[in-house]
Amino acid sequence: MTQALRELTTIGVGGVPSELVVAKTRDELLAHAKRIWYDAEDWLVLGGGSNIVVSDNLLDLRVIKVENKGIERLGQGHIRVQAGENWDDVVNYCIEHGLAGIESMSGIPGTMGAAPVQNIGAYGAELADVFLRCEFIDHATFEPVILEKEDMDFGYRNSAIKDHMMGIITWVELQLVSDLPAGSTELMRRRRAEVLELRASKGMVLDPNDRDTFSCGSFFVNPIVSARFARTLPPEAPAWPMDEDGDQVKISAAWLIEQSGIKKGLQLGDSKAGISTKHALAITNRGGATSNQVIELARFVQERVAATFGINLIPEPSFITS
Numbered sequence: 001m002t003q004a005l006r007e008l009t010t011i012g013v014g015g016v017p018s019e020l021v022v023a024k025t026r027d028e029l030l031a032h033a034k035r036i037w038y039d040a041e042d043w044l045v046l047g048g049g050s051n052i053v054v055s056d057n058l059l060d061l062r063v064i065k066v067e068n069k070g071i072e073r074l075g076q077g078h079i080r081v082q083a084g085e086n087w088d089d090v091v092n093y094c095i096e097h098g099l100a101g102i103e104s105m106s107g108i109p110g111t112m113g114a115a116p117v118q119n120i121g122a123y124g125a126e127l128a129d130v131f132l133r134c135e136f137i138d139h140a141t142f143e144p145v146i147l148e149k150e151d152m153d154f155g156y157r158n159s160a161i162k163d164h165m166m167g168i169i170t171w172v173e174l175q176l177v178s179d180l181p182a183g184s185t186e187l188m189r190r191r192r193a194e195v196l197e198l199r200a201s202k203g204m205v206l207d208p209n210d211r212d213t214f215s216c217g218s219f220f221v222n223p224i225v226s227a228r229f230a231r232t233l234p235p236e237a238p239a240w241p242m243d244e245d246g247d248q249v250k251i252s253a254a255w256l257i258e259q260s261g262i263k264k265g266l267q268l269g270d271s272k273a274g275i276s277t278k279h280a281l282a283i284t285n286r287g288g289a290t291s292n293q294v295i296e297l298a299r300f301v302q303e304r305v306a307a308t309f310g311i312n313l314i315p316e317p318s319f320i321t322s
């Protein structure tokens with residue numbers, strides 16, 4: 001029988017798809033995409049399953065799992081990475097080859113191919129800073145096209161692909177900084193170690209022995225509100241200006257959640273879904289949670305924050321049903 005998606009996603013929920021194929025090369029990705037798109041309506045492209053909540057009751061879902069690997073040097077700081085490479089391995093590769101720009105994004109789970117989808121980011125860095133182009137099999141034409149940075153419409157945890165384009169990224173090219181002064185590799189290694197330690201303290205590095213990491217990371221994006229609205233919030237609310245004029249302000253979703261009375265570790269009744277004990281922004285599977293329990297807790301958080309602050313929290317992960 002095909003493997004249940006709960007075994008292939010970090011939050012550990014999701015039923016059995018009707019088909020699951022693994023693509024080990026870019027050409028296999030193209031062949032599987034063409035065949036599945038030709039005769040199926042409900043399909044999913046799956047990387048590391050770290051930003052996805054799948055229903056336990058699937059009717060007819062076809063899954064293409066991306067596992068094509070390889071990192072090529074194309075020039076000064078210019079690399080092409082196959083979509084199935086583990087993102088953190090890419091970070092480590094770059095540090096060890098003296099390429100700078102992504103070390104602050106150490107420890108983010110998932111694959112290279114998914115990284116542009118939501119423009120992953122952490123500690124002041126985001127993928128858009130180093131993204132050059134990618135190859136994308138477009139569901140509209142069934143053909144591969146090259147998407148340059150300007151085609152991607154990157155925003156905060158967003159891109160044209162997340163927003164409206166359907167298809168599969170097969171490889172990504174990045175432009176990193178090379179020709180670094182002596183000692184830079186050591187500095188980058190130190191930065192990586194620092195970030196990994198900080199992330200682990202918040203349950204944000206995958207660890208099979210830590211239930212707080214059975215999550216999708218942040219479950220909600222930090223809301224962006226007008227400066228005028230932000231002034232109605234308590235002055236201690238953590239807020240960051242999003243543009244030079246300061247018209248748009250990003251508010252800490254974790255702060256909003258805690259201030260609306262939701263405590264770390266909260267579980268509803270006998271639900272096995274719970275707020276992480278380390279970070280109010282992560283919804284976790286404490287062991288045996290159902291997809292409905294995860295969604296029920298997410299709704300509860302949204303309702304509490306809306307009732308307290310009048311802000312609708314938007315979930316970060318994709319929800320998959322069929």
Ligand SMILES: Cc1cc2nc3c(=O)[nH]c(=O)nc-3n(C[C@H](O)[C@H](O)[C@H](O)COP(=O)(O)OP(=O)(O)OC[C@H]3O[C@@H](n4cnc5c(N)ncnc54)[C@H](O)[C@@H]3O)c2cc1C
Nearest residue numbers: 047048049050051110111113114120121168169216217318
């Ligand atoms: C503990 C933890 C910490 C996290 N911390 C961060 C963080 O600091 N910053 C951050 O930005 N994110 C974070 N995340 C979220 C997650 O790591 C990223 O979103 C990551 O890029 C998801 O990669 P994935 O391969 O697991 O994608 P999946 O979960 O498999 O897929 C996510 C979405 O991308 C689509 N997709 C996957 N592969 C492709 C492809 N090749 N082509 C087109 N679409 C594709 C899927 O269909 C789905 O819609 C965290 C998650 C966890 C569990």
